[in-house]
Structure formats: C-alpha cells, structure tokens
Amino acid sequence: MLKFLQQLFCKDKEKGQKEKGMKKFLIVGLGNIGQEYVGTRHNIGFMIADKFAQESGATFTSCRYGDMAKVRVKNCELMVLKPSTYMNLSGVAVRYWMNKEKLPLPQLLILVDDIALPFGTIRIRESGSEGGHNGLKSISEQLGNRNYARLRFGVGNEFAKGGQVNYVLGHFSKEEHEQLQGKIETAVEAIKAFCLSGAAFAMTHFNK
Numbered sequence: 001m002l003k004f005l006q007q008l009f010c011k012d013k014e015k016g017q018k019e020k021g022m023k024k025f026l027i028v029g030l031g032n033i034g035q036e037y038v039g040t041r042h043n044i045g046f047m048i049a050d051k052f053a054q055e056s057g058a059t060f061t062s063c064r065y066g067d068m069a070k071v072r073v074k075n076c077e078l079m080v081l082k083p084s085t086y087m088n089l090s091g092v093a094v095r096y097w098m099n100k101e102k103l104p105l106p107q108l109l110i111l112v113d114d115i116a117l118p119f120g121t122i123r124i125r126e127s128g129s130e131g132g133h134n135g136l137k138s139i140s141e142q143l144g145n146r147n148y149a150r151l152r153f154g155v156g157n158e159f160a161k162g163g164q165v166n167y168v169l170g171h172f173s174k175e176e177h178e179q180l181q182g183k184i185e186t187a188v189e190a191i192k193a194f195c196l197s198g199a200a201f202a203m204t205h206f207n208k
Contacts (some may be wrong), residue, residue: 009204022075023075023180025109026079026081026098026109027111028080029080030045030135030136031043032086033084039172041113041171043113044184045082045110045113045135048136048153048188049082051185052069052071056069060080064096066081066093073192076196079097081093081094088134088138091140091143095139095143096144105143109189109195111113111153112135112153114153115156115157115168116152119153119154119172119176120154122187125152126147127148128204149194151194155172155181165179
C-alpha cells in the first residue's frame with residue numbers, strides 16, 4: 001500500500017512538473033459575431049481559429065469577451081480565442097485575457113485579414129503598424145504598443161475605389177473558395193510552428 005501511494009505521489013508530482021513547464025499562448029482570431037458575417041473575408045481570423053480547433057479535436061466554449069478552445073500541442077498550451085466584442089473592440093478581449101493569464105507579449109498571436117496581400121498569402125510579423133485595420137488598432141490601443149505578433153492572411157484588394165468596406169464584409173469568390181481550405185490549413189501549420197519553434201522559424205518557412 002505504501003509503495004502504491006509513493007508511486008501515485010511521484011506520478012502526480014511528475015504531472016505537476018510537466019504542466020508547470022507548459023508554455024502558454026493566446027491565439028486570437030479576429031472577426032465579427034453574427035450570422036451575417038459568417039464566411040466573409042473580414043472573418044478569416046475566425047475561420048482559421050475554427051479549423052485549428054477542429055483539427056485538434058477541441059471545442060469552443062463561451063468565456064469572458066468571446067469563445068475559447070484550449071489546445072495542447074506538445075509542450076504548449078494554446079488558448080484559441082474568438083472575441084465577441086466585434087472587430088473594432090477586439091483589444092478589450094485581448095487585454096483582458098493577456099492580463100488574466102499573465103502572458104508576455106511574445107506569447108500572443110493575432111490572426112487577421114489583410115487587403116494589402118494577395119489572396120491566401122501568409123505573412124507573420126513580430127510587430128508593425130496596423131495597416132488601417134480597426135481590429136489591430138484596437139489591440140494596439142488597449143495593449144499600449146504594437147509589439148505583438150500577427151499572422152496576416154491575404155484577402156486581396158479586387159475592389160473599386162470606395163468599395164473596401166463592402167469587399168471585406170463580402171464573401172470569397174467561387175475561385176477563391178476552391179483554394180480556401182488549403183490556404184487555411186497552411187495557416188494552421190504556421191500557428192503551430194510559431195508556438196513550437198518561434199517567430200523567426202515560422203517567418204522563414206511560411207512567409208512566401
């Protein structure tokens with residue numbers, strides 16, 4: 001009996017040490033809640049987050065300022081968040097969860113659409129400007145700086161002057177849809193690389 005208790009204690013201790021050694025990341029997919037926004041270009045961050053959770057067998061549950069799925073990839077715990085604040089107030093959710101989990105900025109990754117990039121192109125950056133994106137503007141304002149990583153997913157800019165809003169809130173074309181899932185899967189692999197091997201590795205292998 002004593003030997004059994006000693007073994008049990010050792011296993012619990014090892015489990016605690018492993019969990020203590022887990023590196024935690026906050027992965028935030030940007031988008032707007034509501035049925036009318038489902039599948040739109042501006043919601044590609046939500047779509048990547050959904051695919052990441054689906055591939056990992058995780059499910060989203062309601063939490064403060066959004067829905068969250070928790071995923072473990074090797075020695076990393078990834079908190080995948082879809083804010084419910086609407087795009088323009090995304091920073092409120094990001095700041096809350098960063099503070100709650102006491103995470104440093106290098107352990108934050110934002111998934112965001114980018115009209116400056118051709119469709120399906122991925123660009124990972126450790127910091128930078130918001131490029132006119134309201135979601136990123138909100139995050140920068142709430143965090144007080146721009147030194148956070150973002151995975152920018154290109155949605156193209158095939159719109160006439162003055163048509164940007166309708167374009168990003170519109171749906172992908174038929175031709176884009178045929179390639180979309182493959183592009184999203186690449187983004188999911190880029191997230192894993194960022195968390196497991198670091199931003200420099202992810203940028204080298206996924207920034208094309």
